[in-house]
Amino acid sequence: MKKNTKLVSSGRKSEYTQGVVNPVVQRASTVVFESVAQMHQAIKERSHRTLFYGRRGTTTHFALQDAIMELENGAGCALYPSGAAAISQSLLSLLEAGDHILMVDTVYEPTRDFCDKILTRYGIETSYYDPMIGAGIESLIKSNTKVLFLESPGSITMEVQDVPELVRVAKSHGLVTVLDNTWGNGWQYRPLEHGVDISIQAATKYIVGHSDVMMGVAVANERYWPQLREHSYLLGQCTSADDAYLALRGLRTMPARLKQHEQSALQVAKWLAEHPLVDHVRHPAFTTCPGHEFFKRDFDGSNGLFSFVMKEGSQKAVNRFLDALEHFKMGFSWGGYESLVTANVTMAGLRSVTGWDHGPIIRLHIGLEDVDDLIEDLDNALSIYESNL
Incomplete structure (x- = not known):
């Protein structure tokens, strides 16, 4: 099947749908068994596709x-x-x-905090590396390095990594490769096809698509799936059936939404690139974005999330810009139908080995509103920004 057909058809076995279009919402904590033999069979089943207990799933x-x-x-x-x-x-x-983990320097801030504040307590060392290091990653691998973590494009600054090259080096040293694929969403980028062992997404974003569910997913290859499955189960991880249903519903329309997000974002990004206050645009589809050549080679398209960099500006001017926006709401997520904005005057504390010698960086998520309204909104806010420089 081709991609669209596959996405519409997947996860719709008759045992899940029970005669209707969508899988039914099956809520459960306790699963009851008709015999000791059936209960023991469920205990031995390790595929996580047999009813056993609510934490394993329905x-x-x-x-x-x-x-x-x-x-x-x-x-x-x-x-x-x-x-x-x-x-x-x-x-x-x-x-x-x-163990030692190599973590990309442009990683999502909560991931950095987890490494620096939690993993250190368990005797696990983290070293950060330049996302554009490529084969040079080999010089950072230690005898106790276990995991190479990637995020491509990088959080906020949007660097696209040479994933196949990084994976090649990692595998030659027996490392496990993990990639945060929230931006790539599985539709526009599939890390496992490039040799990555585990692909992670905040399904909160484009999979759900409506800013109303918190959820994460991790997809593993055959080698690491049993380990990921069992350890996640032992760590008590689970989600509600209602949230799983909403994620399924969002998944069906994701390609159509992504197409509109992509088209609108490119229009807005092109307009910003010509604005006299803008130094450059950080959009993987733009040549001004580090790693653009890897984006062209490996991705099937882009989406609504990108950043742009101001030529100059103070915190006061940035605050005035943010407060002037009407259609762009301020928030820390993205991937929904609405447009959002966040800003950083400095990247201090968010980078360890890569510097930031540019002006303020503004991250936008372009929603499904009319593009002309969004551009007018930005134009007005930029005028107010300029008056406060």
């Missing part, structure tokens, strides 16, 4: 896991109550005291 969860597993071409999918939980629990399933 048919609603199984349907979502099947659909995302097919989306990212993996051997299995684990569900978590948030994207941050998917990252932290995946790493805990792979690491132990004395």
Whole structure:
């Protein structure tokens, strides 16, 4: 099947749908068994596709896991109550005291905090690396390095990594490779096809698509799926059947939404690139974005999330800009139908080995509003920004 057909059809086995279009919402904590033999069989079943206990999941969860597993071409999918939980629990399933992890310097801030504030307490060392290091990553690998963590594009500054090259070096040293694929969403980028072992997403974003569910997913290849599955289960990770249903519903329309997000974002980004106050645009589809050549080579398209960099500006001017926006709401998520904005005057504390010698960086998520309204909104806010320089 081609991609659109596959996404519509996946996770819709008759045992999940029970005669209707969508998988039913099966809520459960306790599962009852008709015999001792049936109970023992459920205990021995390790695929997480048999009813056993609510924490393992119900048919609603199984349907979502099947659909995302097919989306990212993996051997299995684990569900978590948030994207941050998917990252932290995946790493805990792979690491132990004395291990060393190589973490991309442009990583999502909560991932950095988890490494610096939690993993250190368990004797796990983290080293940060330049996202554009490529084959040079080999010089940073230690005898106790266990995991290479990637995020491409990088959080806020949008650097696109040379994933196949990084994976090649990592595998030659026996490292596990993990990639935060929330931006790539499984539709526009599939890390496992590029050799990555585990692909993680905050399903909160484009999979759900309506800013009303917290959820994380991790898809693993055959080698690491049993380990990820068992350790996540032991760590008590689970989601509600209602949230799984909403994620399934969002998944069906994701390609159509992404197409509109992409088209609108490119229009806005092109307008910003010509604005006299803008130094450059950080959009993977633009040549001004570091790693643009890897985006062209590896991705099937872009979405609504990108950043742009101001030529100059103070915190006061940035605050005036943010307060002047009407259609762009201020918030820390993205991936929904609405447009959002966040800003950083400095990247201090968010980078360890890569500097930031540019002006303020503004991150936008372009929603499904009319593009002309969004551009007018930005134009007005930029005028107010200029008057406060």
